[in-house]
Amino acid sequence: MKGVIFDFNGTMFLDSHLHEQAWFHMIRKYAAATITDEEIFTNIHGRTNSEILRHFINKDLTQKDIRKLSDEKEGLYRELCLKNEKDLVLTKGLVETLDHLKSQCMPRTIATATVKENVAFYFDVFKLDRWFDFETVTFDNGTFPGKPAPDIFLIAAKKLGLQPNECLVIEDAFSGLTAAKKAGIGTIIAIDPFGKNREAFEQNELGSGGIIQDFTAFQELLLVK
Incomplete structure (x- = not known):
């Protein structure tokens, strides 16, 4: 990764x-x-x-x-x-995870189906510029199909200067996990905060890198190794 x-x-x-x-x-x-x-x-x-x-x-x-x-x-x-x-808070454990990735100089970005105005809203509310460069974020600008098409993750990997198989994707939606799989992402982790989708993810072989509830588990899975 x-x-x-x-x-x-x-x-x-x-x-x-x-x-x-x-x-x-x-x-x-x-x-x-x-x-x-x-x-x-x-x-x-x-x-x-x-x-x-x-x-x-x-x-x-x-x-x-x-x-x-x-x-x-x-x-x-x-x-x-x-x-x-x-409810206007980042997912549990995410701040610590992002701080760790930043300290390790790990390339990172966001790939979201939402629009630019919402991304700007999130950067303002959550102070995302602590960890991300707005210019590397991939969002819906009307030029590519949405998930489950793989385009969004192919674009995001390219913005990081990496091949898809060199990247890890973390996703919650069935369509997003499918998109990551189609894009040839190397490691795909599913997040299921409310425990509703694990069975569906497993049955469809989505989230092969693990299924977590929040980012405290994400750190246990990857960052302490």
Whole structure:
């Protein structure tokens, strides 16, 4: 392992419930048909906003429509983050992990399906510039397909100047783990903070490098060796 690529949402920041809340609101507001909670849940994580909007609202949305709806959704999401201050913290053990990686001069970056405005929000709220260079972060800029396509991790590895098989990826979403596997990432670790997905990850041979609950376990798995 020569570099580490972190997913962000649901991995570094346990905000899946806030994204879900914002998407449920948007889809129920704009979708013509009734859609089940289960369908919404299974078709949002790891995907780009344009993919989600076209899937649930209208496959013929213009880029202007997508931008407007995406801005509305992300604005609502950030409002929810600020209203839930107790949840606005990094995952347990992550600060110590990032400090250790920095002390070891380990190349590291973030690969996230979210938009640039949210990445800027996270850098501000969590002071991520302590550990990451904003310019190396890969986010949804509309130029590549979302997870489970491998593109995001191929781009992230290239930004680190590494081959995919030289990198470790840490991910929480089924689609993200699938993307890492397709990208040929050398070590893939799944994080399952609430113990809901271990069986599905194991059955689909995802997270072959280990399945952890938080970053205290991540350190035990890798950093004390």
